Amino acid sequence: MRLGELLERLVWQENELYNLHKLGETFAAFERPDLVETFQLMAEEELRHRRTLEAMLAEGSLKGTAVIDYLDSLSLEPMLGDERAKPESLEELVLDALVREKHAYELYTKLAQIVDGSLGHIFKMMAGEELKHAYRLKLVYETL
Template sequence: MNIHKLLKKIIEQENELYNLYKLGETFAVYENPQLAEHFNWLASEELRHRNTIQTFLEEKTLENTKVIDYLDALSIEPYFTDERAEPADLEDLILEALIREKHSYELFQKLSEILEGSLSQIFRMMSHEELKHAYVLKLMYEMVDQQSG
């Protein structure tokens, strides 16, 4: 695998999460209106992550970094096997998003450990943001679960 392919895949996954959150926002408007704003915020976060990675791709920021030496050892299989989500309801959507956030967290955390300086800090910050997203999703899931149960 090369760095170009890795960054393209990250962009795909960030797009998928963005789309999932926009769908969640739509579901929430009808099923659980107080969650719509949370989904909107999550979508904006994923858009920001995607734009950051897109910039790295366009500017070839990671081309001559240590990450190239570790591409085959990153163990990113779970990240690459996430397929297009087709949630049946809000609960299903939140569970799917939690899995994807976990995969993003793990990948960004690994990249932060491999890279140095500001690149390491950027990926560490994004990994921490993915943890925050997972926490918000967990709270949202509990709200949905209480209403349906």
């Protein structure tokens, strides 16, 4: 896998998470209005992640970093193997989003360990936000 492919796949994953959270917002509006704000917040953060990754791709921010040396040994599957989600209920959506958030957390944690400086901090911050999303989703699931 090339660096550009990695970033493109990450952008796709973040977009999928954004879409899941927006769908969660819609489900919640009808089934659990108290959860709408939770899904809105997570969607906004996923959108910011996507934009950050798109900027990295456009600017070539990761070129020349240690990530290139580790691409083949990162064991990126299943983190990048998720397919398009098609949940039919809020419960299904939460379970799917939980898995994806865990995958994103693990991948960003690995990238943060490899990349130095501000890029490493960005990946660490994104990993932390994905972990918070997973925790929020776990709490949501327990209330369903």
